[in-house]
Amino acid sequence: MLIDQCIKERRSVRKYTDKEIPSSVLKELVDLSRFSPSWKNTQAVRYHMIKNPEIKKEIADHCVLNFDFNAKTILRCNTLVLVTVVKQVSGYEEDGSYSTSKEDRWEMFDAGIASQTFCLAAHSKGIGSVILGIFDEEKIRQYVPIPTEERVTNLIALGYPLDTGKSAPPRKEVSQLLQIID
Ligand SMILES: Cc1cc2nc3c(=O)[nH]c(=O)nc-3n(C[C@H](O)[C@H](O)[C@H](O)COP(=O)(O)O)c2cc1C
Numbered sequence: 001m002l003i004d005q006c007i008k009e010r011r012s013v014r015k016y017t018d019k020e021i022p023s024s025v026l027k028e029l030v031d032l033s034r035f036s037p038s039w040k041n042t043q044a045v046r047y048h049m050i051k052n053p054e055i056k057k058e059i060a061d062h063c064v065l066n067f068d069f070n071a072k073t074i075l076r077c078n079t080l081v082l083v084t085v086v087k088q089v090s091g092y093e094e095d096g097s098y099s100t101s102k103e104d105r106w107e108m109f110d111a112g113i114a115s116q117t118f119c120l121a122a123h124s125k126g127i128g129s130v131i132l133g134i135f136d137e138e139k140i141r142q143y144v145p146i147p148t149e150e151r152v153t154n155l156i157a158l159g160y161p162l163d164t165g166k167s168a169p170p171r172k173e174v175s176q177l178l179q180i181i182d
Pocket residue numbers: 010011012013014069070073130131132133134168169
């Protein structure tokens with residue numbers, strides 16, 4: 001798939017078939033995502049993948065801040081990815097001080113880049129994905145053994161799409177987004 005097509009045709013997918021995503025394919029997604037750029041190439045992003053239906057149900061029932069829309073997506077998906085970053089790496093100097101005035105926000109930046117790479121890789125393999133930002137990190141820790149040195153940045157629900165070819169939600173025009181300074 002050409003990169004332009006992959007970028008334009010990727011959609012957030014929230015309804016999936018029952019088809020299993022093989023673990024070998026999940027590994028391929030991480031194999032591609034690990035080539036994302038990162039702060040000083042520190043590669044602090046990690047992926048915890050939940051296939052277990054009981055754990056997914058606990059997360060859907062207790063860890064979405066009462067946002068039922070996300071609960072339904074999590075129950076429907078084949079695999080739920082918890083994207084994390086190892087704390088105090090991205091945006092930090094070796095002595096533990098912040099490198100810039102953006103302080104620790106580079107952690108979210110790295111996780112965002114990696115998540116987009118992951119979702120594009122999924123789309124190129126016919127797998128639907130949606131990034132989920134509405135969740136309760138502390139509650140998720142009650143159900144999934146996330147190492148204490150990692151912070152959960154976002155979730156990604158995955159599954160083979162029930163409907164394909166959805167058109168994109170409206171996008172702003174380039175002229176609204178771009179200033180070129182000659
Ligand atoms: C940081 C971030 C958080 C998001 N959180 C949610 C979420 O909690 N639930 C959800 O259904 N979609 C979520 N989305 C998906 C957006 O709603 C979606 O990307 C947007 O509507 C554009 O649609 P598209 O991805 O199909 O182009 C999130 C996307 C991003 C980038």
